[in-house]
Each structure stands twice: as structure tokens, then as C-alpha cells.
Amino acid sequence: NAGVTQTPKFQVLKTGQSMTLQCAQDMNHNSMYWYRQDPGMGLRLIYYSASEGTTDKGEVPNGYNVSRLNKREFSLRLESAAPSQTSVYFCASSEQYEQYFGPGTRLTVT
């Protein structure tokens, strides 16, 4: 099992550009999450999906959109990137208590 995979690993964008971060899990989990990690702030929840076909806002949703394409895949889209979105992005999935994390995408917006 690959667990949770994310693409790309690294990305540099210019202000105003758009991109989609991809996430997939092969554990048949219902719930999936997108977090951002910033120095000194821990991980903050951007969006989550409790099941296929549903999505909800987390703590810091502004500037992002998500799509739960099917049970395996949960993508995060930045429509118009801003320097404040420079961060490391993690996708996770879970069933009951434990969340399983992907390796992360390091995004820099210049």
C-alpha cells in the first residue's frame, strides 16, 4: 500500500497564478483533510471531506477550493496564488481515530 500520496513535492508560483495540489489514498478511508503547516503555528485545517461528495471549511479556507473527486482523491486548488499562501501543504485521510499523512507539498509563491 502506498498510503497517502501527494503531487507535486515542490512548486514555485508567481502571484496570481493558479494550481491544483493532488492527493490520493489507497486505504479506503471515508475522511480526508487538507492542512497547511507554517513555522510556529503547527498545522491548520484548510478543508476536509467527511465522505465522498461532501466538503466543509476548516480553520483557514480563504483563497482555496477543494474537490472530492471520488473516495480516493481529494484535490486542493489555489485560484489566484498570494505570497501568504507560501507554506507546506499536507493531505491526510482517516478512519476513526488515526489520521495518515502524505509527505507534503512545499509551495512558494513569489
Add this chain to the structure above:
Amino acid sequence: GDSVTQMEGPVTLSEEAFLTINCTYTATGYPSLFWYVQYPGEGLQLLLKATKADDKGSNKGFEATYRKETTSFHLEKGSVQVSDSAVYFCALAYGGATNKLIFGTGTLLAVQP
């Protein structure tokens, strides 16, 4: 609202030293509590968990006890190794079946040989 507070780092220890990383929480009810570990360049991994008061979670020599009277979940290890160098996050679950997590800010542990 719910929150998690953990001690700031970095924490620098010599190999075989005793480790404590403090974590306290604020929550309504009795949420499940977790410690996650992040090794350099990787995602987070669950280290241990406790789902009710007085439970002790343990894994890889690390332990933490869910103390409702002090709203704490401190992480301890009797003898750290260089390979334990990582960032440690305390977290609590909220939102019922959605299993959302609130994380502390993380504590960097550096173990020197």
C-alpha cells in the same frame, strides 16, 4: 473554543537523557488526545493516543497519560536516542465523527550523541 498548548522548543538533549514535552488542552468534554511525530522532510505519523481519562498511550518507549484533572497529556521517554530527533505535535480530536484535529505548535527535539 478548543485549543492545545505545548512547550516551545527547541529541546536539546544528550543521548540517554530523560525527555518531557508538556502539553495542555482546553476542550468541552473529554476529547481523544494524540502525539504525532514529524521526521525531517516527512509527513506526520501517529506516535501514540489516549481516548479517555486516565488512559496511558505508549509506543517506541514514549508514554503519555491523559490527565483530566490537570487537562494535560505530557510526552515522556526515559532514554532518548539520536534517532528520536524530530518535531513532536500534541493534538486533540473534535467534531465527533469527522475526527478533525487541533494541533499544538510543535516542539523540535534535537538529541546529540
